[in-house]
Amino acid sequence: MEALLRGILEKCLDQIPKGQVASYIPELAKADPKGFGICVVTQEGQVAFAGDHSQKFTMQSIIKPMILLTALQDSGVDEVRKLVGAEATGKPFDTFNYSDQALAAGHINPMINTGAIALCTLIRGDSYEQKFERLLEMTRKLAANPHMDVDMAVYRSEKATGSKNRALAYLLKAYGMIRDDVEQVIDCYFKACSISATCLDLARIALVFACGDAALVDAAYARYVNATLMTCGMYDGSGEFALNVGFPAKSGVGGGIMGVVPRRMGIGVYSPALDKKGNSMAGIKALELLSRELELSIF
Amino acid sequence: MEALLRGILEKCLDQIPKGQVASYIPELAKADPKGFGICVVTQEGQVAFAGDHSQKFTMQSIIKPMILLTALQDSGVDEVRKLVGAEATGKPFDTFNYSDQALAAGHINPMINTGAIALCTLIRGDSYEQKFERLLEMTRKLAANPHMDVDMAVYRSEKATGSKNRALAYLLKAYGMIRDDVEQVIDCYFKACSISATCLDLARIALVFACGDAALVDAAYARYVNATLMTCGMYDGSGEFALNVGFPAKSGVGGGIMGVVPRRMGIGVYSPALDKKGNSMAGIKALELLSRELELSIF
Amino acid sequence: MEALLRGILEKCLDQIPKGQVASYIPELAKADPKGFGICVVTQEGQVAFAGDHSQKFTMQSIIKPMILLTALQDSGVDEVRKLVGAEATGKPFDTFNYSDQALAAGHINPMINTGAIALCTLIRGDSYEQKFERLLEMTRKLAANPHMDVDMAVYRSEKATGSKNRALAYLLKAYGMIRDDVEQVIDCYFKACSISATCLDLARIALVFACGDAALVDAAYARYVNATLMTCGMYDGSGEFALNVGFPAKSGVGGGIMGVVPRRMGIGVYSPALDKKGNSMAGIKALELLSRELELSIF
């Protein structure tokens, strides 16, 4: 397996110069565009690596499935569905181009910033510090890594410059979809996006979604998250990804992608050079080759 | 299996009065809202029925995957992708609410009317009569039913009243996405939508997409179609359907739904009372119960 | 006055190379981009010319105020307002980017193609030949020129290539805003756009809108048209035009602009090099200079 992974990285190196490291948060712009790693963890327990597998990066949007999962576990499907919908929006991840109608009817998606920010309010906790702690705890358990934590430099950078996310949060407030203090909700969200991880962490989390772990996750909720990732996990590149790769996945502008192959394996890949939709270019290509090689498409 | 199917239909009867038979084409409005049938064909060759399984109905949008498949087989992925995209639009099936940009860049989806009309031009044939014959032939082969044919009354009704589809076709012409005569292209599309089928026909077609048939369909194209159905097959209800049912499917306003369970079975269900998005209400419910009972979700 | 007009044309010559002759209809693309003329007719009866004042060009969208006026005279304000609204759309002249809601509620504007096509149905006449004849007759009377007529080459070119207008017309049909045969309605519209005129014709028509002529036009309807021109006559450049020029006007992609200075004068200007919004570049500049020189702004 490791030889296969090494070969795949080799074939994807040409993607790196085509992408751009995220620059909308100053701290993210410091990432080394050449960092490139992958990790696979199979149902049978095999763990295989290639490339910069110990490189840490912030999860960014990859935390969204954990926000959704925690909201589902803490508040149930009904409360979650009152707040967010299930349809792809056909729009970029940080879109604010909603009609009044769309917002009033709760048509926002949990894999889009607006939906994820709203779902922070459904995590259990007396304060947003507690809600965040609970989310972090859940993420650590899924990754079986108690050392996962916030990258404080990225968090501060997000907090200082995240005007668009703040705009989205005040919009949610204006439409009654956030009842708490906006600054506390958005602080929780900024911290969540700034949790750092390695490819191994992503692969282990993905394995729980792929193969279940009754002690950690309700199977119905895992299916809910996987289905949501399938239709919307790669932003407005989700349809393309379904064609070319064919399993649920979630990308983040930090350069990571978490791939969930139901009943088979979890995958983590990292390469911070992004395409225009905010997805890792070499990461997508690597997943495509891996899917073809191991026949991972669920279709 | 048949007892299971009968039980499921029983449990879904309460959905029928909540829906509405399609009325935008006069001929469709004549359907009996109480018609309700289901058919399952498994990889092992088992065929099971319940309800009005011999009831004929027009395929309507269920023909779209066959249009996509035939275009792929006749013109290849590259030509198809020059014309249509792969992303969900987040909009209704007959939307004309495109920005100039969206159209110019070919962002239309093959499971939306605009995309399906455009793809008719990529089917092989010297004339649109020939292109249609080729599409019908392909559909008959997939269903293993040489008697499938056009419901002429529905076809004439569509042709006489289909102003919105005509508008979409002229729009495609205006943007250079149709080069041929609009009236001929749209006539081919109207005929395609008016092919009538039974639940058995749908189930057999679905089985080919689910389990392959090297003589009929290139495996890569079948996966392409299945992935497209997963993200966009149920219009702007595709995300919801992924959560609750969890496999590729295509609905039509004639009341049918074709369900593709990869590596396991094909399903056809029929009940013409539709929800507001144009999907069969009892049909979706039946697929949901069947998916839960037989653990058909691919997530 | 003629010296003033000559001086103004001189100062606007530099605008011509910045624009583009309309190319979406082949016949329009044949226009000489260097053609440039202006004509002013004052309330006191003075007529002044400069440049290519005898050059003929097709009215294109400049016929829209005549369509609106004739619909108002023949069917009254109530019928007109059932079909079209009064608000600027903030969108290009040939936009089809309407939401279902917008169309159903009749929010279309009479100075946008959709609205003008719909209003053709409210002109008096047993057939669309008769409706067109009535519109032509009205236009001739307003211009005091019984020789105005259709440029048959442009008309045939529009009819052969006008897919976008046809798309809009079928859309109107789909939403019940056209009840008659689409091909007849759109033929009437294509002919209307193809009526050819000179700057003198435009200036004389404008003078009737500016100063009234009880025998020809109800004063309330003239005010209705002028107000509509003020807010929407220059497409999505109407706000800019109000700032820089400051009186009601209507442009056409044939290169003409008709300017209405209430209680003072009518103006016709022609230069076929257009800006991206479809307005004559040198024409707008000439009106701006004239407005400044003679203090024509109504604000």
Place this chain on the structure above:
Amino acid sequence: MEALLRGILEKCLDQIPKGQVASYIPELAKADPKGFGICVVTQEGQVAFAGDHSQKFTMQSIIKPMILLTALQDSGVDEVRKLVGAEATGKPFDTFNYSDQALAAGHINPMINTGAIALCTLIRGDSYEQKFERLLEMTRKLAANPHMDVDMAVYRSEKATGSKNRALAYLLKAYGMIRDDVEQVIDCYFKACSISATCLDLARIALVFACGDAALVDAAYARYVNATLMTCGMYDGSGEFALNVGFPAKSGVGGGIMGVVPRRMGIGVYSPALDKKGNSMAGIKALELLSRELELSIF
């Protein structure tokens, strides 16, 4: 004149029960829906009143023309036009339904909240306290009323609940259209909207826009403001208002409307029962009757 005004108010009383007092800010909801007053100040210096002419109300959006004027005077047309456009948006006053493109290109309108918030940054002053003081000073001078001031209860209510305006301001920040601290800019805007006025104040301000006052306002800037009011002053009811009333005007959700009749008079009217677009219902009707009676339409 006063008899005329009294008669007009009488005829408009039936409009009041059809509207709704603004409720999106708690403090505004306390307004007495029956309050109704009008004031006219003519070029010749005549002042006429009817109804509750000494009733104070907050200016809300009526302050927008003063923000635009002050920005023009302090920073010039070029800076203003870099930040805001001139076209009607066809959308409600507090719309956030912008595409990325629209924002990046500065297509926002100064009579829409987004545009007015952005323009606060172009008022002269070392701090936002100073900028606000300058705006207040300008407003007092235009109204010839040094006692005009902020209604502190409304200001606090706006500041505590104005999530949508805050969302718009953070959006502007995200797109580089606000460079300063968002909370300070929005505080300035909230205070500006909370300046209270009487019908007499509005009428006097309007008279300066209508007839000029070289000591206070550059004539070119007054025309700029008037033209902007004509195309966009009544939100997405501006086209309708142009047809039925026919002169520049600006409404606010506090219930006031300021009417500018170029070269003739300034008008202030107040009635807090609003239509769905946020315009005073009885106020619009009163202006319509007055326009008809005195032939005030500029068309």
